[in-house]
Amino acid sequence: MLELLGWVPLFxxxxxxxxxxxxxxxxxxLAAWIGIGSVGVSALFVSLIGFEFLNGTMQPFKLxxxxxxxxxxISVPFGFYLDALTMTMLFVVTGVGFLIHVxxxxxxxxxxxxxxxxxxxxxxxxxxxxxxxxxxxALLYLGWEGVGLGSYLLIGFWYKDPNNGYAARKAFVxxxxxxxxxxxxxxxxxxxxHTFDIQSLMLGAENQWPPGTLLPMxxxxxxxxxxxxxxxxxxxxxxxxxxxxxxxxxxxxxxxxTMVTAGVYLIARTHSLFMLAPTVQFVVxxxxxxxxxxxxxxxxxxxxxxxxLAYSTISQIGYMFLALGAGAWSAAIFHLLxxxxxxxxxxxxxxxxxxxxxxxHNIIKMGGLRKAMPLTFxxxxxxxxxxxxxxxxxxxxxxxxxxxxxxxxxPVLWAAGCLGALITGIYSFRLVFVVFFGVQSxxxxxxxxxxxxxxxxxxxxxxxxxxxxxxxxxxxFPVLTSPDRDFTFNLVSAITVAAPLLGLLIxxxxxxxxxxxxxxxxxYSWAKPLRLFFLGGWGMDALYDKLFVxxxxxxxxxxxxxxxxxxxxxxxxxxxKLHLLVSASQTGRVRWYASSLVLGTVAxxxxxxxx
Amino acid sequence: xxxxxxxxxxxxxxxxIGVMVRRNLIMILMSLEVMLNATGLAFIVAGSRWGQADGQxxxxxxxxxxxxxxxxxxxxxLQIFHRFHTLDADSVxxxxx
Amino acid sequence: MELILFYLTSAVALFATVMMITRLNAVHGLLYLIxxxxxxxxxxxxxxxxxxxxxxxxxxxxAIMVLFVFxxxxxxxxxxxxxxxxxxLQPGVWILPSLMxxxxxxxxxxxxxxxxxxxxxxxxxxxxxxxxxxxxxxLAVELASMLLLAGLVGAYHLGKPILKITRPGGNS
Numbered sequence: 042m043l044e045l046l047g048w049v050p051l052f053x054x055x056x057x058x059x060x061x062x063x064x065x066x067x068x069x070x071l072a073a074w075i076g077i078g079s080v081g082v083s084a085l086f087v088s089l090i091g092f093e094f095l096n097g098t099m100q101p102f103k104l105x106x107x108x109x110x111x112x113x114x115i116s117v118p119f120g121f122y123l124d125a126l127t128m129t130m131l132f133v134v135t136g137v138g139f140l141i142h143v144x145x146x147x148x149x150x151x152x153x154x155x156x157x158x159x160x161x162x163x164x165x166x167x168x169x170x171x172x173x174x175x176x177x178x179a180l181l182y183l184g185w186e187g188v189g190l191g192s193y194l195l196i197g198f199w200y201k202d203p204n205n206g207y208a209a210r211k212a213f214v215x216x217x218x219x220x221x222x223x224x225x226x227x228x229x230x231x232x233x234x235h236t237f238d239i240q241s242l243m244l245g246a247e248n249q250w251p252p253g254t255l256l257p258m259x260x261x262x263x264x265x266x267x268x269x270x271x272x273x274x275x276x277x278x279x280x281x282x283x284x285x286x287x288x289x290x291x292x293x294x295x296x297x298x299t300m301v302t303a304g305v306y307l308i309a310r311t312h313s314l315f316m317l318a319p320t321v322q323f324v325v326x327x328x329x330x331x332x333x334x335x336x337x338x339x340x341x342x343x344x345x346x347x348x349x350l351a352y353s354t355i356s357q358i359g360y361m362f363l364a365l366g367a368g369a370w371s372a373a374i375f376h377l378l379x380x381x382x383x384x385x386x387x388x389x390x391x392x393x394x395x396x397x398x399x400x401x402h403n404i405i406k407m408g409g410l411r412k413a414m415p416l417t418f419x420x421x422x423x424x425x426x427x428x429x430x431x432x433x434x435x436x437x438x439x440x441x442x443x444x445x446x447x448x449x450x451x452p453v454l455w456a457a458g459c460l461g462a463l464i465t466g467i468y469s470f471r472l473v474f475v476v477f478f479g480v481q482s483x484x485x486x487x488x489x490x491x492x493x494x495x496x497x498x499x500x501x502x503x504x505x506x507x508x509x510x511x512x513x514x515x516x517x518f519p520v521l522t523s524p525d526r527d528f529t530f531n532l533v534s535a536i537t538v539a540a541p542l543l544g545l546l547i548x549x550x551x552x553x554x555x556x557x558x559x560x561x562x563x564x565y566s567w568a569k570p571l572r573l574f575f576l577g578g579w580g581m582d583a584l585y586d587k588l589f590v591x592x593x594x595x596x597x598x599x600x601x602x603x604x605x606x607x608x609x610x611x612x613x614x615x616x617x618k619l620h621l622l623v624s625a626s627q628t629g630r631v632r633w634y635a636s637s638l639v640l641g642t643v644a645x646x647x648x649x650x651x652x
Numbered sequence: 653x654x655x656x657x658x659x660x661x662x663x664x665x666x667x668x669i670g671v672m673v674r675r676n677l678i679m680i681l682m683s684l685e686v687m688l689n690a691t692g693l694a695f696i697v698a699g700s701r702w703g704q705a706d707g708q709x710x711x712x713x714x715x716x717x718x719x720x721x722x723x724x725x726x727x728x729x730l731q732i733f734h735r736f737h738t739l740d741a742d743s744v745x746x747x748x749x
Numbered sequence: 750m751e752l753i754l755f756y757l758t759s760a761v762a763l764f765a766t767v768m769m770i771t772r773l774n775a776v777h778g779l780l781y782l783i784x785x786x787x788x789x790x791x792x793x794x795x796x797x798x799x800x801x802x803x804x805x806x807x808x809x810x811x812a813i814m815v816l817f818v819f820x821x822x823x824x825x826x827x828x829x830x831x832x833x834x835x836x837x838l839q840p841g842v843w844i845l846p847s848l849m850x851x852x853x854x855x856x857x858x859x860x861x862x863x864x865x866x867x868x869x870x871x872x873x874x875x876x877x878x879x880x881x882x883x884x885x886x887x888l889a890v891e892l893a894s895m896l897l898l899a900g901l902v903g904a905y906h907l908g909k910p911i912l913k914i915t916r917p918g919g920n921s
Contacts, residue, residue: 629745631680635671656796659759663766663789670770678775678821682782686766689809692801693789700796703871705881708801709889712882715808716893720900722813726820727907733824 043093045086046121047106049131050170052079052086053163060160069155073146076159080142080166084135091128099125099516101240103176110179117237122176126517129374130173130306133381137298138166140496144389145290147493148396158198158288165191169299173306177237178227181307185223185271188300189216195295196287208286215280219270223307226263233260243313250317257317264311265321265328272304272358275332279581281355282339285347289392292347297354297384302377305361312370312518326366326450330457333359335579337464341471342575345402346391349472352578353428354384356461360443363458369446371514376439378512383427383436383504389497390420393489394476404472409481417489418477420497425469427504429541430462435507437538444537445530455533459540466544467551474552656697663690677729677739681722688718754856755795761852762788775821779814786810791856800875 056079060072067075094102101124110117142162149158168187175181197209231237233256234245250257268274273281284296295301308315308325315322333356340352357380364373394417398407411418427436440462448455489497574580626637667690670683692711699707732744762785769781786809793802882890 631741631744632672632675635668639668639672655755655759656792659762659792662763663785666763666766666770674770676775678817678824679770679772679778682775682778682817683770685782685809685813686769686785689786689789689805692805693792696793696796696798696801699873700798700871703873705873705877706886708798708873708878709882709886711798711801712804712878713889713893715804716897719808719813720896720903722816723900723904724907726816727904729820730823731907739824 043090043102043123044104045090046102046104046123046174049083049086049090049135050167050174052083053167053170055079057160057163057167060156060163063156065154065156067156069150072156072159076156076163077139077142077146079163080135080139083166083170084139087131087135090123091132094123094128095513099513105176114235115231115237117177117179119180120176120238121174122239123174124517125513125515126306126309126374127173129378129512129514131170133302133378134166134169134173134299137381137385137500138169138294140499141290141294141298141385141389143492144293144392144496145288147490148290148392149288150490154198158195161191161194161198162291162294165195165295165300169303172303176239178230178239178242179237181239181310182224182227185267185303185307186220188295188303189213189220189271192216192284192295192300195291196284198287198291202286205286208280208283212280212284215277216270219267219277219304221266222263222270223267226260226267229256229260229263239310243311246314246317252317253319254317257314258321261311261314261318261321262324264307264314265325268304268307268362269328270304271307272301272362273355274304274328274358274362275335276581278332278336278355279578279585282348282351282578285345285351289347289388289395292351293385293388293392296351297388298381301354301358302361302381305358305365305373305377308362308365309370309374309518312365315365316368316519322366322368324366326363326447326454329359329362329364329366330454330461331359332356333363333461334457334464337461337468338575339578340468341464342572344405346394346404346407346472346476347388347402349404349468350384350387350391353387353465353468354380356465357384357428360440360458360461363447363454364443367443367447367450367454368519369443370518371512372439372442372446374514375512376436376443378510379427379435379439379504379507382500382507383424383434386420386497386500386504387424387428389493389500390417390424393417393420393493393497396489396493397487404475407476408479409477411477413481414477414488416494416497420501421473421477423501423504425473427507429466429469429544431466431541431545432538433508435504435509438508441534441537445534448533455537459537462537462540463544463547466541467548470545470548471552474548478553656700657694660690660694660697663687663693666690675740675742677732677741680741681725681729684725685718685722688714688721751795754859755792757852758788758791758795758856762792779817779821782817783810783814786814797872799872800878 056075059075060067063072101122104121104123106119106121108116109119142159145158145162149155152158165188168184168191170184172181172184172188175184193209193213196212197206199205200209227237230242230246234242234249236242236245246257246260270277281296281301285292287296315325336352336355336359340349340356343349343352357376361373361376361380364370364376393414394407394410395402397414397417398410401407423434427434430436430440444455444458444462447458577583626633664687667683667686667688670686671680674680674683692714695707695710695714697707699705699710729739733739736744765781765785765788769778769785772778772781786805790802790805790810793799793805
């Protein structure tokens with residue numbers, strides 16, 4: 042049964058090929074059936090494989106399908122590697138992916154490029170599966186770039202609006218910075234350890250490199266660079282809010298559930314290397330903590346429903362990085378899993394709101410949608426609760442696990458995490474209250490069909506109960522020693538639980554009961570610039586504009602008439618002048634030609650005689 | 653014998669001068685004939701010197717060449733005259749660079 | 750004796766050629782050209798290439814020159830040409846060509862009278878030429894025939910009364 046693994050990425054890829062080749066010739070239902078069906082079959086295979094794997098010994102399983110690159114001393118197979126970590130990612134990618142595909146069938150209905158949408162989605166899913174299945178870093182990099190491409194195509198899906206194209210380019214370029222670092226790290230690892238195979242690499246690194254030396258530090262830092270780019274962490278996080286330009290299912294699938302967590306997956310996959318570089322691992326934690334705070338603050342003031350969720354995604358991935366940095370590998374992956382459920386749920390619910398509310402993104406203009414859209418409302422409630430880690434939701438278990446592990450490493454980072462949890466509580470319920478409570482301003486024009494409701498329902502269940510899932514990650518990661526359950530532990534635990542509840546309370550006071558007015562708060566002189574600062578994502582975009590874009594533009598302006606080009610232009614100019622010179626001799630007069638011939642002959646004979 | 657070759661050379665150069673100096677297309681063609689004929693003369697002289705038939709054969713080939721050349725050349729002259737109503741070689745200079 | 754004849758004929762050939770390239774009138778030039786060709790033919794004869802001499806007279810001075818005559822006739826039409834003809838047919842025009850042709854005639858007569866011993870080089874008779882032509886040079890003969898065929902086709906094509914004019918502003 043495990044041999045079916047090879048088919049898993051193949052089906053979405055076949056779906057992509059069919060849809061791309063058929064282009065817009067297929068009718069909408071047919072395209073939807075192919076697009077959803079291919080992912081559905083993959084999901085089915087994954088569940089079969091998962092059933093056998095989880096009931097077996099859970100020993101890592103390797104499947105080599107063929108050879109990709111075979112050269113002198115480089116050998117890269119099309120090899121897949123299955124362990125509990127891969128299994129978890131497979132469930133997320135195919136399961137959540139399938140639900141989002143079903144949802145898309147309703148959401149994208151009557152879009153003129155229906156088939157193209159599913160083609161891109163299938164391409165993305167296929168690449169993502171290759172990424173998580175790859176047993177070597179080269180193949181992983183193929184998937185890594187594949188999902189980058191899918192992300193680019195889907196962000197710019199409505200390419201007729203130049204802003205969307207700009208957002209797509211921005212996402213592509215920003216992640217490219219990380220990808221370059223990843224590629225460098227890959228090359229470094231290969232030149233040092235002479236293999237691409239991840240397991241051999243990890244073994245080799247453990248055997249050959251003493252912990253804390255330069256080589257593991259540099260290679261771990263380079264891999265971290267790739268992860269930071271893909272997962273939208275500080276300092277490369279600015280692309281994700283703009284990536285919301287894509288259709289909402291895309292945001293749910295790519296920019297919440299799967300692709301942005303690829304960085305987390307990468308670090309978890311190469312955790313042995315990071316353990317050899319404790320400094321870098323600590324940097325991972327610091328990055329995570331800073332990111333979750335910065336993004337959380339930005340999420341507080343956003344008015345675009347999708348941007349709130351985008352910043353919250355950045356923030357939640359910050360938690361995963363925090364966990365990775367603290368060495369709580371399985372907690373990070375667990376949070377990845379639960380986050381995929383509740384963030385996909387939130388995005389899809391937001392999509393339903395946008396869908397039914399004539400493409401309105403601004404939450405200020407919404408309100409009182411509770412009655413009109415009960416299912417969406419409850420989805421949002423569950424999603425928001427899980428996001429802010431209210432007790433007994435899925436997010437609670439994973440986030441609690443993370444924060445408890447972080448406390449063991451650094452109380453400061455734990456405090457940051459708790460503050461982040463507080464902020465998370467505020468902004469998630471701000472969103473819920475603003476959108477669904479209060480006075481309904483406008484009528485809802487349509488209601489989501491069954492293919493949008495069903496995924497919401499299922500994801501709602503998963504987001505609620507996902508915490509009960511027992512992910513057997515102990516076979517992959519070193520098990521953390523559980524701390525003593527002393528008084529400090531209990532206190533810390535209590536604070537961790539209380540933080541989001543306090544956030545919820547603040548949100549209730551500000552946005553539901555109106556005991557405090559956010560409006561009044563915003564009118565204070567100190568609050569205004571702060572709000573703008575948060576709204577602009579802490580001015581990172583402006584900073585990068587100043588630091589990189591403007592100098593680059595200036596340089597390009599200075600060098601508009603490329604100095605190197607000048608040389609070639611001079612050659613062109615010279616040949617043009619020579620051409621004019623020589624063409625003057627082309628008089629069209631036969632006698633002139635004859636004379637030239639004679640002249641040449643005379644010259645040749647003269648040379649012959651004189652030499 | 654040298655005189656024969658000298659004569660051929662002089663005739664050739666005279667034909668060449670004709671080609672370069674004259675503007676009338678027919679005169680140019682006629683000058684070309686003189687040049688071809690001079691070449692043939694050189695072959696005949698050489699063949700006669702060595703008592704070989706090859707000289708005359710070369711002359712025969714030059715003769716066929718001259719015949720074909722005149723046929724095509726005069727056809728072109730006719731066409732040029734039809735189109736431009738002149739036989740001035742220099743006025744037919746449309747293909748200049 | 751033969752050398753004197755040779756020099757004399759050469760002088761005629763050179764003179765005729767010089768006259769030919771300096772003539773203003775095409776017909777005058779053509780007459781001098783024929784004269785030049787005839788004298789070269791005599792030189793061939795003197796050199797012992799009898800076959801070539803005969804061909805020179807028949808084909809060169811005969812057939813090819815007739816083509817020139819035809820073309821000159823076709824291209825000079827109307828009253829202007831008749832006026833030109835009148836101007837051309839002045840007696841002085843005839844004197845030099847006639848004179849030189851006379852010299853050639855005298856030379857031939859001398860050769861004929863003195864007997865077949867008038868060549869300055871080796872005799873290569875037509876039998877030898879024929880054997881060489883259809884022996885080692887067979888391929889060259891084939892090539893010559895191809896050339897003539899190509900010339901024939903080309904001349905036929907170009908000689909068609911009206912070629913399609915694609916050039917705007919052109920007339921035919």
